[in-house]
Amino acid sequence: MDSTEKKRLAMTGDMSRAACATRLRAAITLTGMTQTEIATQINRKASSITNQIKGDQFPSRELMNYLYEEHRVDFNFMMAGSHNQLPGDVAEKLFEILASPT
Template sequence: MSKGACALRILVAREVTGLSQLEVSQRAGIANNALNNMERARQFPNREIMRYYHRAHRIDFNFLMHGDFAQLPMDIQEALFAHLDTRQRTPQIVDGS
């Protein structure tokens, strides 16, 4: 549940949607720099972004905050795991980790 782990899951959730940071932040009703800070492990995900991902993409709080995936629909699990696997094979630097 570290900021770095949450940042990775927030980033992967956005990648699964196929949306840019700006598009997601606008749809979630948050400032773009807030989403950028979440994806760079400078802050934990806020309530608004978690609500957006759950309502719009079926990605719930338990996954974003804790990495728990059991409650996610199978198609969402598969998409998230594919992106996580890709990220693990191509290490990237996340600020604040």
């Protein structure tokens, strides 16, 4: 996959709630956890995660911090789609998820 395709899939530079929600859905899929499990990890209600995934809210700092500390998905990717700093294995999995039809 070339860099143009990666930028398209990650919506690099797009900091809208919709773009953040797309990246968040991919990151949550990467974890293999349910929304409820993640909510428990960050001491929030599952409905909060649902609102963030739907794009009703931006991803919370607590959620992004959890994704970074436990799954190596960093803030730059979550908020702006910047992917060059992601660990190779994480980037590979995220792009597989983003490229797969939903």
